[in-house]
Amino acid sequence: xxxxxxxxxxxxxxxxxxxxxxxxxxxxxxxxxxxxxxxxxxxxxxxxxxxxxxxxxxxxxxxxxxxxxxxxxxxxxxxxxxxxxxxxxxxxxxxxxxxxxxxxxxxxxxxxxxxxxxxxxxxxxxxxxxxxxxxxxxxxxxxxxxxxxxxxxxxxxxxxxxxxxxxxxxxxxxxxxxxxxxxxxxxxxxxxxxxxxxxxxxxxxxxxxxxxxxxxxxxxxxxxxxxxxxxxxxxxxxxxxxxxxxxxxxxxxxxxxxxxxxxxxxxxxxxxxxxxxxxxxxxxxxxxxxxxxxxxx
Numbered sequence: 001x002x003x004x005x006x007x008x009x010x011x012x013x014x015x016x017x018x019x020x021x022x023x024x025x026x027x028x029x030x031x032x033x034x035x036x037x038x039x040x041x042x043x044x045x046x047x048x049x050x051x052x053x054x055x056x057x058x059x060x061x062x063x064x065x066x067x068x069x070x071x072x073x074x075x076x077x078x079x080x081x082x083x084x085x086x087x088x089x090x091x092x093x094x095x096x097x098x099x100x101x102x103x104x105x106x107x108x109x110x111x112x113x114x115x116x117x118x119x120x121x122x123x124x125x126x127x128x129x130x131x132x133x134x135x136x137x138x139x140x141x142x143x144x145x146x147x148x149x150x151x152x153x154x155x156x157x158x159x160x161x162x163x164x165x166x167x168x169x170x171x172x173x174x175x176x177x178x179x180x181x182x183x184x185x186x187x188x189x190x191x192x193x194x195x196x197x198x199x200x201x202x203x204x205x206x207x208x209x210x211x212x213x214x215x216x217x218x219x220x221x222x223x224x225x226x227x228x229x230x231x232x233x234x235x236x237x238x239x240x241x242x243x244x245x246x247x248x249x250x251x252x253x254x255x256x257x258x259x260x261x262x263x264x265x266x267x268x269x270x271x272x273x274x275x276x277x278x279x280x281x282x283x284x285x286x287x288x289x290x291x292x293x294x295x296x297x
Contacts (some may be wrong), residue, residue, distance in 0.1 A: 016153040016189030017051060017063045019126045020179045021133040022162065023147055024172035030128045031176040031196035032061050033184060042191065048213045050195045057129065057204055058087040059197070059214070063152030064123030064138075071108055072100075076212040093127055093134045094142045101140060124151045130201045148175070154183025154190040173198070173220065181225045194222045 016037050022029045032051040034044045043049075053060045053072060062068050076083055082099040085092055101121060125136040126149060133145045143149075147166060150158035161182035162175060169175050176196050183190040197219050 018154045018158060018180055018183035018187070018190040019051070019061045019063055019151045020158050020162075020176050020183075021126050021128050021145070021149050022172045022176045022179070023133055023145075024166070024175060025170065027172050028128055028130055028133065028199040029172045029176045029196055030059050030061060030126065030199055031180050031194060033180060033190050034193050034195065035189065035191035036066055037189065044191050044193060050213055050216075050219060052195060052197060052214045052219070053212050054203070054214050055085070055087075055212070056083055057085065059128045059199055059203075060125060061151075062123045062125045064121075068123045071104065073212045075100075075103065087127060087129050087132075087134075089132075090134065090142050090144050093136065094140065096127075097121075097125070097136055097140050097142070126151050128199050130199050130204075148179070150179060150183075152183075152190070154187030157182040157186045177222060177226070178228065181227065184225060192223060192225060195219045196222070 017033055017035060019032045020030070030052060034046070034049045034051065035042050036044075036046060036049070051061050051069075053062075053069070055076070060072070062072075080103070082096055082103070085096040085099075087093055087096065104121075120138045121140060122138055124138060127134040127136060133149050135143045135145060135149045135151055137143075148159070148162045150162070158179040161179045165175060165178055169178070173196060177194060180190075180194045180196075181192075184192050184194070195214075197214060203218075
């Protein structure tokens with residue numbers, strides 16, 4: 001009965017989410033959205049709806065079946081030995097997920113009709129410590145990232161955003177927020193509110209009462225998309241400067257980098273200079289006219 005199978009599959013609760021981790025200036029941040037889908041439906045206001053999970057020695061977030069959240073909570077409350085993992089390096093991270101996979105096969109034998117749900121884990125993860133960022137793929141392969149990583153729906157938009165802004169913005173919190181917002185803006189399976197926390201050494205060695213989830217008091221939550229409306233990036237005489245809340249910053253020469261007028265004046269001067277300059281002879285072409293523009297597939 002293929003129709004029944006399809007209906008059962010589409011009703012499985014999934015977190016088509018966006019997860020982002022950023023390391024900047026010696027500080028590490030982890031963030032996620034809150035959307036959970038039920039077939040054609042979605043919610044963003046579930047009780048303890050944050051997707052950031054605190055283990056004894058690391059923070060973890062996952063995209064995929066929300067069932068994995070229930071399973072990790074069950075293992076956490078059962079004081080399973082795998083929760084003692086220190087996540088000290090990539091091999092420790094792999095050991096944790098190998099144990100998780102074995103536990104799924106042994107104790108959580110939920111299956112789809114004709115298919116073993118956990119044959120390839122299906123979910124992807126970010127694991128973050130105060131010093132390191134790890135990404136875990138569906139086949140359990142573990143990668144370590146030096147600056148930033150993203151997982152889940154919309155991760156392409158997040159990584160592109162981080163690539164463009166990483167060397168411009170100094171605040172890791174802002175970088176994480178912008179990367180999450182990029183995914184929420186362009187991907188229908190990502191949706192605010194957005195939760196972000198700074199991963200601190202002092203957070204570990206203790207546990208939150210009766211929950212594996214990070215309480216709201218430890219999260220910075222953004223309910224709407226804000227963009228870079230409070231941050232203006234200006235280029236004057238080839239030097240990039242940032243002005244927050246409309247205030248200009250001083251350049252290395254001690255003079256103020258004005259935001260709008262000098263840039264406009266500079267553009268006008270260049271335009272007039274180009275207009276008054278003698279026109280160069282048109283080069284002879286042998287390729288049959290104008291070059292064709294490339295198309296990105």
